[in-house]
Amino acid sequence: MEGKNLKIVVSGDICINYLQWITEPQNNKGLSWQTHQNVHSVLKSGESLLLAKLVALATDAAVYSPKTDDIETNLSKEFLCSMAELDLFPVCAEEKSKGKVYRVKRFLGFAGPSLGIPKLLPIADDVIDANIVIIDDENNGFNSNEEFWPMALRSTEKSPIVLYKMNNPIGSSALWRQLEKFHIEKTIVVINADDLRSKGVNISKSLSWEKTAQEFLWQIHNNPNLAFLANCHHLIVPFGLEGAIYYKDGGTNEAYLYFIPYECEGGSFKDTLGKMYGLTSCFVAGLARSIAWESHNEEDLFLSIGEGIREGIVAAQKYFINGFGKSVEEVQFPNPEMFIEGENDFIHKELIQDVKIPNVINEENNSYWYILKDKSSTNLAEIAYDIVKNGVKNVLKSIPIAQFGNLQTVDRTEIESYRSIKNLMWEYISSKNTVRPLSIAVFGTPGSGKSFGVSEIADSIAPELIEKLNFNLSQFRNPLDLINAFHKVRDYSLKGKIPLIFFDEFDSAFEGKLGWLKYFLAPMQDGIFREGDSIHPIGKAIFVFAGGTNSTFREFLGEDIKEENEKKEFLTEFKGAKGPDFTSRLRGYVNILGPNQTDEKDQLFIIRRAMLLRSLLERKVPHLINDNGEAQIDNGVLRALLKIRRYKHESRSMEAILEMSMLTNAKIWEQSDLPSKEQLKLHVDEEQFLRHLMLDAFYSEKIESLAMAIHEKYRMLNENNKNMDIIDFIVPWENLSEELKNSSRDQARHIPNSLLKINYDIISVKENPKFVEFTDKEVEILAEDEHIRWYRHRKKTGWKYGELKDNKKKTDPGLIYWENLPQEKKNKVYQMVKIWPEILAKSNFKLERLKS
Structure with a gap:
């Protein structure tokens, strides 16, 4: 469905915006009035009239809407009028040198119509076969006046996509009953978060995206005032200019959070930059742009809504930045370039991340949901290494991060x-x-x-x-x-x-x-x-x-x-x-959470350590950061600093170890630059630190032998298996394909990180140690983690789910979530992880229980 062939109808409540602003006298030699402050005013379209203009700019489609040819000459006292005072504000806080634009200094209120009932306007050349209907319901009369509704909505035979922007979340209006009865499957409701809060819906603001998202989900499931919305097939709630939640009901309820990682709700533009009306309308226009250019089966609609949310957030941000321009009377409003993506734009769609909100309303579990964990395909230890090596901004691009001056945190x-x-x-x-x-x-x-x-x-x-x-x-x-x-x-x-x-x-x-x-x-x-x-x-x-x-x-x-x-x-x-x-x-x-782990549920301590260590390197020894922003630090030193169980004096100890190291003329932080064992003892368990220091070297040397041992064990476990699907896996190591060899190597590399999940670390010893036996609970944790590792490795190498195993098409029925895996396949994974201690012991690695 191409945008130019679409028929889009936009209607709703009507409002005229009366804007006024003051300019200083330009000279003191002219006529008397010219030597005083001048008061200017202009009328602009509001509510559905503004929305229609925005949709036309966004979609480049045929838009049918109420018409007012000349607002100034045709302004009637029957129309609702909104009053606002404008002033010049910096374009944005960080770029004051780029001049100023007009925005709203304060909203003055409404000038109500003479009869108390705002005038509505019919849709010019309305069409019953509209593809998309967009409604701006401000609860000013439109939702109860059926004669002004689009014909496509009044019809019980047509099924257009409906974008319903509402600011009063009640399910008793005549318009909502019509939508609920005849159009609910294709209705996309858009309600601003602040409009929900104004009706007593308790959702926190500007704390964390996780908290906001989960409180919204609780409210939608439990608040009786929102019961009518819980049945929406598509509900979108913008949170400021920085995020939105998409609640989808397709038989099973799902909710998705879209957000700008480095901002919180309301964080982009402070009150010192003024205000703007029409921000939610601009968001809806961006949403309409995406929907207008996509086909509309159920799956495609879901995808185009997600893309439309990104379009809407970007458009609303650019709308605010542009304001009314440098001159209200001369600059075109709305700005036609708002929906055109440019190379120099300060925000792009790719920046906006999304994550599925877990459908858990248990308060204890809620506090331990971290977007960082959901968004990361690698484990936290690898992310931590990457942060130190390449810097916070280069690594944490897709997860929420808060910055206050020199303080950064992702926890x-x-x-x-x-x-x-x-x-x-x-x-x-x-x-x-x-x-x-x-x-x-x-x-x-x-x-x-x-x-x-x-x-x-x-x-x-x-x-x-x-x-x-x-x-x-x-x-x-x-x-x-x-x-x-x-x-x-x-x-x-x-x-x-x-x-x-x-x-x-x-x-x-x-x-x-x-x-x-x-x-x-x-x-x-x-x-x-x-x-x-x-x-x-x-x-x-x-x-x-x-x-x-x-x-x-x-x-x-x-x-x-x-x-x-x-x-x-x-x-x-x-x-x-x-x-x-x-x-x-x-x-x-x-x-305050320092670099030490607070309890077993605190898994982000290694990320806090990494951010602190990177900050110390940048501030204390900047010569160890090369021109590409890469930290020059030995992998063993890095492992020891990040994985040591405890710093005796928290961040002071980490800083002390750096300051005691011989780094003044160093080009890389080598193990030989570290302080002596006696000095390390002041700040860490020196024996444990040295074991971490050397482990990478010892373990890396034995990846190949461990991978071979893993494969041989796999062959032994399957030597009597007649299944043709695994014939390629049970050949001798030297006959194994390189792809399958890499899979075993990847498993071997992952074992130490997997063991950390059950509170075990491995240490290198001189003789073959006795090997431990895992409990059933530990086996379950390790097996699930190993399946996830295998799943990701398989996906990365081009495999996908298929009912039959096919090496040429790269399809595998095992590429499903752990909970859906047949018990027979789970048992094989159980068998594999159980033999890890034996394999490690034969390579002179001992499993050591970490102290809590």
Whole structure:
């Protein structure tokens, strides 16, 4: 179906946008009025009139819609009119040198029609055989006036594709009942996320894409106000200009998240760049562009909707950037180049990633869904190596990444915590009527970077306004020391600065456990401190309470204590120390995750280590980064730094090892550059570190022999198998095809990473060790991981699923998910992984259980 042969009908509510702006006088020698500020105004099409223009630009198709030939001369008081004040704003925050464009400074409201009922317009030359119908329902009368609906919708015999843009999520309108009864299978509903939130739908904003996506899924399944939408065959919810969720019901519910990796919802353009109306309309036009140029069977429609979401996000971003142009009266609006992809565009469709949202509404499991894991075809260890070698930006192109100044993180938990703190700081700094400090708490092990993270957030918001102060309460001797600290804070406030005060080790003992807490209650609640009979206001300030004896907020509250009497005793002491009063005054907290693994569920620690190590290399030894951005570091050194079980002093230890290495004149970080064994002992388990250091060399040397051993075991397991499908696999190694040899080599390389999933590492030993036996649970984990490895290797070499095994066509019935694999095939994988310890032992590798 070609776009130019399509018939597209666009209709809906009608609104005229009245825009006004002020310009400064151009001279002081002209007529009197010319020496004053000039107020300008213009009328522009809004709602369905604007949508029709955007669709025409996007699709290059025949568009049938309501017509107003000359808005200014035909403007009637019967029309709904929206009022807005414009001003000049930078094109974008990072490129102020490119000049300014007009955008909305503030929306002034509506000028309602004289009779209270907005005038609607019929569709000029309406066609009953429309291929696509697009509706802009702003809940201003159109959805209850059937006479203005497109004929293709009123007909019970036609089945056009319907793009239904609605801003009021209710299922009781006459229009929705018509769509639900006759057109639901081909109706694509588009509702902006903020419109959902305005109706009481609780979906978080600007924290993490994972959290937003899973909260949306929970709401669509559980919120009675959205029950009518749960039956939509196609529902699209844009989240700002940075993402969208596509909810698809084709018998089984599926949801997909589309997102810009380096942005969160609302992160692209701040309020300082102005606002724009029509952003969702522009998104819908981009969506229509993709649908108009594709065929429309069920599978193709699904694919074209996905492509259309990308088109819509790109178009909406470009629409915002263009604004009303440098001159509202002279520049064409909307910009006709908005839907034309150019080489110099700041955003392209390829940048926008997608991921299937897991249909899990268990709160505990939700918090452990990471897009990073779903988007990565390789294991986390390989990604970590790649980050250090080639840099974060070159590796993490398809997963969410948050950056605050020099702080980068991909860990969902950290992203959500940091963004919560940033949002709190932004609101506090922007507010003019605050009388008390903003109080937040930061927890983490010593050396995890508690002060660094919060400082970078503050610098990313208002670096010129915020002044940092640091007080370590463990060094204070009496309350007078704290009063002197408050005086310093007050001095900065009086200078017009906002002090960012770190109270390190606020949870240290003083006059008993948590003895300092009671001295902060009045400053936190009322913004004052007492000195004798005098009361002093502190002024605007941000209190950051950094824990010294507790590494998490849960630990600070005693929630990790299991024994009942111990917990009861703790809570009594906590209450006596004014702990509940203190926590009630906190407005946020963050647990800083350092380079050490927090628990068995924390699999991203190796990514955090990699990002920290890459940052240290770039800052401390930039000469080890070549012109192509590649870090010059020995693989053994890299493995040891990333896989060592624990750093004794967290990030400080990693930094210390780098600083103690002989790298001043080095061209590559070799093993010989590392500090001595005695020095390493200060920061890591030196024996374990050295084993990691040498393992790559030892293991790499034996890949070929291990692969041969794996193949021989496979032959033994299948020597009595008469199945012709495996005849190519059970020949001697020297007769095996190179492709099958590579498969065995790939399995051998993958074994160490697979073993990490059951908490085993391998070490090189001098003699053949005794080999362990895996538990049934461990065998299941290893077998599934091995099948995934085989599946990916097979796919990479051109194989695809087929009901019959065919070496020429490269089809294999085993290329299916593990849970769908027949038990007979699963048993063969079980047999294979069970013999890994024996194969490794014969090559002088011992399996060692890692300490938790």
